[in-house]
Structures are given as structure tokens and as C-alpha cells.
Amino acid sequence: MPGATAVGITFNEGVVIASEKRIAYGNFLVSKTTKKTFPLTDKVGAACAGLVADMQILALQIRALTKIRKMELKRDIPPNSVAKMISNLMYERRFFPLLTQVIVGGIVDKPAIYTLDPLGSVLPDEYAAVGTGAEMALGVLDPQFKQGMSEKDAVDLALRSIKAATMRDSFSGDGIDVLVITKHGIKEFTEKL
Numbered sequence: 001m002p003g004a005t006a007v008g009i010t011f012n013e014g015v016v017i018a019s020e021k022r023i024a025y026g027n028f029l030v031s032k033t034t035k036k037t038f039p040l041t042d043k044v045g046a047a048c049a050g051l052v053a054d055m056q057i058l059a060l061q062i063r064a065l066t067k068i069r070k071m072e073l074k075r076d077i078p079p080n081s082v083a084k085m086i087s088n089l090m091y092e093r094r095f096f097p098l099l100t101q102v103i104v105g106g107i108v109d110k111p112a113i114y115t116l117d118p119l120g121s122v123l124p125d126e127y128a129a130v131g132t133g134a135e136m137a138l139g140v141l142d143p144q145f146k147q148g149m150s151e152k153d154a155v156d157l158a159l160r161s162i163k164a165a166t167m168r169d170s171f172s173g174d175g176i177d178v179l180v181i182t183k184h185g186i187k188e189f190t191e192k193l
Contacts, residue, residue: 003132003171004036004049007161008103008113009145010126011154014182015105015113018158019047020133020166020193021175032174039186041066044082044106045179049131050118054098062086079106083114083122090120101130106181133165133172140164155180159191166193 006019019036022029038046038059044066048055065085066077083104090098102116115128127145129137140161149157159176166173176191 002030002050002052003169005129005131005133005137005162005165005169005172006036006047006049006101006103007129007137007141007158008047008105008115008127009141009149009154009158010105010111010113011151012148013111013151014107014180015045015111016151016154016158016178016180017045017047017103017105018162018176018178019049020162020172021177021190022171022173023052024171035177037177037179037188039179039188040082040104041070041077041106042185043076043108043181043183044079044104045181045186046086046102046104047130047177047179048100048102049134050100051098052100054100055102058086058089058098058100058102061089076108078108079104079112079114080122080124082106083116086116087120087122090116090118094119103128103130107183129161129165131165131169131172133162133169136165136168137161151180151182163193
């Protein structure tokens with residue numbers, strides 16, 4: 001399974017989800033420009049580590065399911081419901097699993113981050129990291145995360161944690177895609193390394 005590094009961080013008014021852009025299989029560098037962050041609704045996004053194709057399929061399915069659910073309920077779908085929908089799809093495939101780890105984050109009532117493994121376990125947290133660079137990223141996140149931090153501080157922390165991972169993880173690198181999700185919507189940008 002290819003490596004990667006993705007992080008999710010809650011802040012006072014939303015969440016930051018970020019991932020680096022490299023895909024490598026063994027010693028072969030496949031791509032330096034792969035997007036591993038996915039807006040799923042107006043207020044929920046995701047990032048992945050592992051097989052990006054599996055996450056691309058999940059993202060397509062979840063976008064469709066959340067649009068249908070939003071029309072039925074006539075309200076925004078909260079991040080925990082989106083995470084559970086992804087969990088159900090992943091668990092459905094447990095005998096032929098989707099080989100991706102996922103971070104889902106967003107805000108409807110309050111900011112939330114969820115980590116999902118390839119079988120669909122849903123683990124809520126205030127911040128998270130997945131992929132081959134997760135240990136290095138968590139080494140930055142653990143001591144520096146603070147509840148109620150500002151958007152600027154959360155973005156800066158996400159960038160620093162992924163940069164730390166790319167310094168030691170050969171499967172991670174080549175730029176960072178970032179989603180900043182607030183009640184006002186999703187902002188996307190790319191940071192060069």
C-alpha cells in the first residue's frame with residue numbers, strides 16, 4: 001500500500017484538513033501532484049492516505065449520498081453522519097477492503113474530526129494524523145495542539161506537522177493541499193514545500 005501523510009485539526013471556528021501530494025510505490029515515485037483532499041459537502045471534507053483511487057470512489061459515492069440525504073432532511077449533514085456513511089461503505093467491503101485511511105472533518109454545530117481505518121472504524125478526536133508519516137506528524141501535533149486555537153494557528157500547525165513528516169518519510173512530499181472548513185464554507189489552497 002502506498003504511503004502518505006494527512007492531518008486534521010479542529011480550531012475555534014472550524015477544521016483544517018491537509019495532505020501532501022506524493023504517490024510512491026516502493027522505490028518508484030508515481031506522482032508529485034496528486035490531490036488527496038476532498039470537499040464532500042459545503043461544510044465537510046476529507047483527506048486520505050493509502051490508495052487514492054479507493055478514496056476517489058468513496059468521495060464520489062459520499063457526495064451523491066449526502067446530496068440525497070440533504071434533500072430529504074432539508075438541512076446540512078453533520079460531519080459525524082458523513083463519517084458514519086463512509087464507515088458503512090468501508091465495512092460493506094470488509095472482505096475486499098478499500099485500502100485507504102481517511103480523516104473526515106467539518107462543522108455544522110461544532111468542529112469535529114474523525115479517523116477511519118480501511119474496515120470503517122470511526123474514531124473521533126480533536127486532531128488526527130494518518131499514513132506512513134503519521135508518527136512524525138503526531139510528534140508535532142501532540143505538544144503544540146491547543147483547544148480553541150485560531151484558524152491561522154491551526155493552518156500553521158497543519159503545515160508544520162506535514163513538513164516534519166516529509167523530512168523523514170520518503171513516501172510523503174511535493175507540496176501540501178489544505179482545506180479550511182468553517183460555517184461559511186470551504187477554502188482550498190496549496191502550499192509548496
